[in-house]
């Protein structure tokens with residue numbers, strides 16, 4: 589009897605994984621179609637500058653609502669896209685779309701008194717970064733849209749560079765030479781954060797949400813680490829953006845620590861499209877703790 593149960597379990601496990609495999613292939617087919625037929629959208633989450641109390645740009649976040657599968661979470665379809673190579677086409681689409689849409693965004697007067705266009709940040713996967721054609725893709729997206737290079741920022745994650753640090757660093761340097769800025773996304777969640785700071789040319793560090801959650805707790809380990817990241821980044825001439833800011837207490841703490849930019853539900857959830865973002869701008873209400881400090 590024990591053997592029968594064991595046998596059943598094995599059969600079930602195999603069937604289970606076959607069903608999973610079929611579902612995965614189905615999702616892959618649907619994603620391929622969505623990329624080819626314009627089934628993906630970009631949502632834009634506003635970025636608030638602490639010193640000026642202003643919205644200075646937004647992060648482009650891919651969204652997919654499939655006719656058959658319904659809404660699929662970005663974590664799920666980005667991972668699938670990375671594993672299947674679809675991320676190359678998806679990433680190129682995101683880059684071109686974000687540049688084209690951001691070229692219509694309004695100008696604002698920055699703290700140095702210069703009028704600039706709002707920045708757009710685009711997530712880039714390791715698979716894209718390792719492509720020899722990637723630098724040209726970025727240059728093409730800029731040329732097509734007419735967007736100034738300094739208006740574009742590329743976000744890369746620590747896991748994105750574990751593969752080939754030298755090739756990645758070289759590509760990133762060429763992209764920076766174009767005038768495009770680089771942000772280290774989800775900073776602190778990998779195991780090589782200090783190596784990243786040392787070896788990768790970057791302009792911005794984005795502190796991961798997992799450090800922000802407990803930042804309002806006085807002397808919590810996370811708040812000590814956040815302060816360390818902010819001070820280290822500043823000593824290296826980089827600026828700092830905090831991700832996933834949800835409460836006024838967190839914003840106050842971060843502003844007090846000298847964090848440059850805030851992103852999170854406290855400022856706004858991602859807006860459902862480029863127009864939704866620009867239409868929201870005039871009514872934006874920013875936390876009181878932002879603005880020039882004494």
Ligand code: C2E
Pocket residue numbers: 633648649650651661662663666679682711712713743773774831832833834851852853854858
């Ligand atoms: P990410 O780049 O770290 O983006 C931040 C994520 O945190 C987004 O999740 C955003 O919606 C969410 N978020 C922002 N503020 C808050 C907050 O205050 N509270 C909470 N709980 N969450 C907040 P989302 O949109 O689900 O995207 C997940 C990840 O998928 C992104 O993480 C990024 O790594 C990836 N991704 C999204 N679009 C693209 C893309 O076009 N290309 C690539 N390669 N990756 C993408």
Ligand code: MG
Pocket residue numbers: 647711743773
């Ligand atoms: Mg990001």
Ligand code: MG
Pocket residue numbers: 773774794831
């Ligand atoms: Mg992030």
Ligand code: MG
Pocket residue numbers: 773774796797831
């Ligand atoms: Mg994150």
